[in-house]
Amino acid sequence: MTINVLLKNRILKHTLFWIIYLLIWILLDVLYGFSFERATYNYLGCIIEIPFYYIHMYYLWPKFISRKKYATYFIIFIPLLVLNSWLVLLLRYYLVFPYLLELTNPPKDFFALPRILGLARSILLWFGPPTAIKILQDHFTNKINIERLEKEKKISELNFLKSQMNPHFLFNTLNNLYSLSLKSSKKTPQALLQLSNLLSYTLYDASEDQISLEKEIQHLNDYIELEKLRFGDRLNLQLEMEGDFSKVMITPLIIIPLAENAFKHCALNERGIVDISFKIAVTQNQLQINTVNPVANVPKEDHKNGIGVQNLSKRLQIIYPQKHTFKLEEKAQKFYTELCIDLNNA
Template structure:
């Protein structure tokens, strides 16, 4: 670079190739070479620093985009697990009724088709309106009422403004389905399920309670909140929400299992 600069300056511009130097030169000298090399070194260092900074920023963006893509993929996978898990349990119920030749079977199939339509076509976005989620739960409750008849009592309370609120799709339905799986299917006699939706400010206070299973072996499993449904919800909450945006708790009080979820719905 020094040689090229010297020759171009000497041949095309002026013979005084080092006007800022201590003396006029007509040929390459050691002092000229060192001075020019230091000047070029400053430029190269500055350009290299810019290049390294740009590369680091690009790599950081690539890693961030990759992590985001992995997060979205994992969330989609977790959400995709819910529908097969839910439909598997419901189809088992339909099979039992069909074996008994129950006249409830057609109504349950119709309700199931409504739920399938919702889950297949209206849960593709990251968030769904709270109104639609509650409507989906109501359809599920109608299905369970048909299946269980008079032995089942479901009390659902809604308070606060549920309009213009959003939540992850079929998140709450998992708790409802789990309550029926353990609290109704594994109990005999009359069963009461209480569900409470309360919107206060930017948060939904969701509480669902059901009787504990009568069989001891199921109690142990239920106390640990085992099963794909609950574990799935826990993971979805961790991935889809900030830790400060939700609080999930389980409690067993007087043989009644209670799930409480406080979650941001804006």
């Protein structure tokens, strides 16, 4: 309990640090042959030096060095250092020597410039370790803060992309149901049941950071069944699965945007058979997803990639940075997608 209070109290922490730091230097002087009392008196000048340290590290350093104003920093720092050295000599001359050490005849050159500069150099050496500690502490604190902000930014961006994705998926699915209702299809109730399963997935399972690949594939199957109701006999679908999916965990809603994109392109074909192929494979701890679908013979701006694929690309960059490849290609009136995710420590 006492340790926790100490760690949270900045003044107590700093006070304890200086006490320990001074004791180390006093003990070093004792090892060199000084009495403990004499060694303690030698460091009474710290009463003046420590405030100078705080002026330097908490004002001059962040105001000038951090902003790369080096010339201004040295123009201010050097005179302050010399002034600090001179004030320490005054303290020794008028208090430490005559009253504590009972030395009545200090050297005549006590306030000479070489002595002042020599003490200034000693002050710099004495402040070396605390300055290094402060700089390292600030570095790691800034690093932690930057990592925290980047993480919060990524979480916010992911939440935004998910919030876009679910309405986008619902919009597409409702369009499918609307098509069935126009035809007064008897399959509409079944489609509503499929939609219920899909919404349950997107509202609950998709809110998790990771889910099993098996659940994601079940979600894909539900979506395909819904699309089959719309395309009927026109749809020629090949779905190929390879590998062991039971222990694979991935972020939700990775496969469905690729399926939506494939069916969207096929929907542009008003007539004829549409061929769509999906391949999902797990080999050597890598997940590979390939889709192939026809592209309608319409201007390219009419069948460009939609929100789903764009969001998927952004999400992959956030969740699997440098651990995935995502390729989109159109050739010979067919559209190919290839997604490969490295599952090691994913």
